[in-house]
Amino acid sequence: MTKLIECRHLSCAYGNTIVVKDVDLTITSGEFVGVVGPSGSGKTTLLKAILKAIAPSHGHIDHSPGLRLAYVPQVETVDWNFPVTVTEVVVMTQSQGRWWPRITNAERAATEQVLERLGLGGLGNRHIRELSGGQQQRVFIARALFHQPDLLVLDEPTSGVDVRTRHDLMHLLAELNEGGMSILLTTHDLNGLAAHLPRLVCLNTTVIADGAPNEVLTSSVLEQTYGAPMEVLIHGGMPVVLEHGADEISRRLSRRSAS
Amino acid sequence: MILLGLDLFEPYHFAFFRNGVLVATIAGALCGVLGVFVVLRGMSYIGHGLSHAVFGGAAASAVMGLNYFVGAGVWGVWSGVLIGRIARRRIIGADAAIGVVTTASFALGLALLNRYGQAKKSIEAVLFGSVLGVKTSDIIAVTVVTVVVVIIVVMAYRKMVFATFDPDVAEVTGVQVQWVEALLMVMLSLTILVTMRVIGTLLISALLVIPASVSRMTTNSIARMLWVSPIVGAASGFIGMNMAYHLDTSVSATIILVAAAMFAVVYGATGVRGRVRISALHHV
Numbered sequence: 001m002t003k004l005i006e007c008r009h010l011s012c013a014y015g016n017t018i019v020v021k022d023v024d025l026t027i028t029s030g031e032f033v034g035v036v037g038p039s040g041s042g043k044t045t046l047l048k049a050i051l052k053a054i055a056p057s058h059g060h061i062d063h064s065p066g067l068r069l070a071y072v073p074q075v076e077t078v079d080w081n082f083p084v085t086v087t088e089v090v091v092m093t094q095s096q097g098r099w100w101p102r103i104t105n106a107e108r109a110a111t112e113q114v115l116e117r118l119g120l121g122g123l124g125n126r127h128i129r130e131l132s133g134g135q136q137q138r139v140f141i142a143r144a145l146f147h148q149p150d151l152l153v154l155d156e157p158t159s160g161v162d163v164r165t166r167h168d169l170m171h172l173l174a175e176l177n178e179g180g181m182s183i184l185l186t187t188h189d190l191n192g193l194a195a196h197l198p199r200l201v202c203l204n205t206t207v208i209a210d211g212a213p214n215e216v217l218t219s220s221v222l223e224q225t226y227g228a229p230m231e232v233l234i235h236g237g238m239p240v241v242l243e244h245g246a247d248e249i250s251r252r253l254s255r256r257s258a259s
Numbered sequence: 260m261i262l263l264g265l266d267l268f269e270p271y272h273f274a275f276f277r278n279g280v281l282v283a284t285i286a287g288a289l290c291g292v293l294g295v296f297v298v299l300r301g302m303s304y305i306g307h308g309l310s311h312a313v314f315g316g317a318a319a320s321a322v323m324g325l326n327y328f329v330g331a332g333v334w335g336v337w338s339g340v341l342i343g344r345i346a347r348r349r350i351i352g353a354d355a356a357i358g359v360v361t362t363a364s365f366a367l368g369l370a371l372l373n374r375y376g377q378a379k380k381s382i383e384a385v386l387f388g389s390v391l392g393v394k395t396s397d398i399i400a401v402t403v404v405t406v407v408v409v410i411i412v413v414m415a416y417r418k419m420v421f422a423t424f425d426p427d428v429a430e431v432t433g434v435q436v437q438w439v440e441a442l443l444m445v446m447l448s449l450t451i452l453v454t455m456r457v458i459g460t461l462l463i464s465a466l467l468v469i470p471a472s473v474s475r476m477t478t479n480s481i482a483r484m485l486w487v488s489p490i491v492g493a494a495s496g497f498i499g500m501n502m503a504y505h506l507d508t509s510v511s512a513t514i515i516l517v518a519a520a521m522f523a524v525v526y527g528a529t530g531v532r533g534r535v536r537i538s539a540l541h542h543v
């Protein structure tokens with residue numbers, strides 16, 4: 001197993017505010033890793049540091065030589081009104097050594113192949129706004145795959161998508177991982193996504209726990225990560241996280257509607 | 260050719276008009292190309308501010324007896340890069356900082372011309388443009404900048420589109436976003452520099468915004484916008500210049516009014532679809 005990414009004592013700060021502190025993290029080829037944590041826990045900052053989009057304030061990040069990374073941003077951050085078609089988005093990453101920007105026939109064929117694989121066949125000439133939510137997200141995965149990465153990095157891939165889309169996405173990512181692609185993603189969706197992954201990293205500024213869901217999804221780790229009491233049940237061999245106090249809220253609300 | 264009692268070819272007997280038409284048409288096309296990136300990046304205000312900053316440089320170079328292109332060029336490019344850096348940091352008050360820098364430069368230009376210049380004439384020429392002042396050197400300058408800009412936009416097209424659409428991902432994928440942005444600011448400064456003599460400081464940002472907005476209403480593809488926008492810009496320059504002669508109106512005002520009329524026609528013709536498309540263009 002070759003090491004793709006190695007972070008040693010990694011810290012990141014915006015001004016005087018430390019967002020990520022003393023993180024040690026290694027990702028080897030073929031892994032599928034999820035980073036979980038509450039909003040503001042430094043998940044996106046850690047991803048950006050790993051992608052070398054921001055410089056760490058302390059520590060090191062090593063990429064294996066010639067590592068190809070592809071990044072899928074959160075769908076909420078995309079400007080859907082930007083005047084580009086699906087094909088134009090997918091070929092965007094291929095910009096090295098080009099004299100004339102026209103999409104070549106070879107690129108068009110390769111794009112069509114990737115789109116077909118992601119269930120977007122025949123939509124190449126559509127404007128990105130004219131797609132459904134699930135299709136929109138897959139366009140960005142298509143762009144990432146077109147870049148032929150060794151490591152696919154996704155930021156909150158299931159935020160703002162419906163249950164069906166999440167399900168399809170999980171199948172797609174599992175299939176890619178089985179095909180040998182390494183995947184790193186962030187999520188705050190513990191039950192819908194994180195519990196299904198082989199390896200989880202619980203982050204709250206620093207790494208609280210790192211391991212299989214059965215090992216890290218425990219009440220004490222989650223309480224440290226989220227700063228709120230949580231209960232973990234085992235259902236069909238898989239951990240299911242329950243928020244403490246949810247039953248209390250529903251009791252209060254039902255009492256109000258009854259009165 | 261006689262139309263409605265007007266001899267349409269009459270002005271072409273004058274060398275100044277032939278030069279003016281040529282510069283106005285090329286300038287329209289040039290502003291059309293860069294305008295696409297200006298409106299999609301929400302940089303309309305930056306274009307507006309930059310033209311004011313260049314005015315300061317133009318005045319200072321006039322007073323110091325420097326060549327216009329050298330003096331205003333250095334000043335303009337420097338302000339462009341500076342504004343780009345301020346805007347990039349996205350600190351609170353970036354707009355205010357840009358406003359202060361550019362209007363101060365503009366005010367300095369006015370004061371310098373008041374104090375040392377043949378004030379009134381040259382101030383009006385710089386503010387509103389002057390077709391009489393167009394020299395061969397202007398034609399050469401605008402042509403050279405246009406050729407350079409077209410070559411850069413063609414060669415760096417995908418990088419520029421990527422950096423505009425999705426700067427974070429572009430950076431990760433190996434596009435040097437900071438350089439692309441600096442390059443854009445330099446091209447914008449040079450464009451303002453070489454078109455300012457005809458269009459003038461006050462109306463140049465309109466020529467950056469209107470043709471690009473018209474093109475946005477007609478298509479959902481940035482590649483097609485980059486064809487449509489320069490055509491609209493060049494047509495505005497050409498038609499505006501001719502109309503200004505026959506109507507005896509200000510050249511820059513007429514060019515902008517022609518562009519605005521095209522905007523109104525396309526706005527009406529594309530209906531709701533066009534309105535939806537331009538509603539997303541922001542003005543920063």
